[in-house]
């Protein structure tokens with residue numbers, strides 16, 4: 673009796689699971705491509721303090737077929753030298769962190785702040801020489817998505833962020849923002865991306881607390897907004913001791929609404945590892961998770977686009 677009941681429940685689950693999006697037939701071409709496709713890591717941290725050495729960065733990239741990397745801080749000359757045309761150099765994260773640690777969140781919006789002064793003075797030169805391609809990772813709101821002592825909430829459209837956008841706009845550069853979805857942010861980012869049409873906004877982690885529909889709304893309004901998918905699987909939750917499956921994908925695969933978003937806007941999404949927070953030794957795990965739980969659920973052409981073709985285009989990288 674009990675056995676037949678279990679069988680019945682199992683049969684019922686198997687019947688409704690596809691409708692719920694719990695099981696998805698995978699295209700064998702996608703599965704194979706996902707294992708080996710070259711990846712541009714748009715959220716590759718190389719911290720100055722306690723960060724990996726340049727040899728270690730090159731080695732972990734080679735092992736995982738990560739051909740290009742960067743997009744966030746810290747900006748380091750040794751990494752730039754080691755990666756050359758494969759690097760996506762970004763400034764501003766160190767200055768942002770230093771301001772916050774020394775003076776608190778209110779100082780982050782003060783344009784005359786001593787910690788931003790040198791960067792604002794030198795940034796145009798750095799763009800012109802190609803030693804930076806953008807700014808990031810700039811945290812304006814990580815109230816519900818960052819380590820506790822590092823949390824803050826400031827308005828995204830503020831004089832300092834505006835200055836980063838203004839400079840990037842002159843060089844077709846990018847600003848990578850770590851912020852959270854809410855109504856105020858939506859207004860701010862639509863205003864900034866309209867005022868500075870040559871600046872590309874990259875939303876870290878594809879906008880924590882945002883639904884795929886919120887991203888679709890922004891993508892439809894503005895051509896110069898993209899996002900990167902780091903920390904949206906199980907691994908980062910586990911490392912942060914958050915007891916829930918990944919926001920966009922998990923061991924059960926890519927959530928259908930995220931899949932729909934990515935297939936609708938394959939030119940707006942990129943990939944990242946985000947081994948922040950002392951998690952450098954988990955780099956290969958972060959990439960393996962992307963290659964097994966996320967990419968196989970997409971069309972082959974989409975996999976190539978989000979893995980590296982978008983990055984080649986927007987950062988003008990060497991193939």
Ligand SMILES: [Zn+2]
Nearest residue numbers: 744809946948
């Ligand atoms: Zn980060």
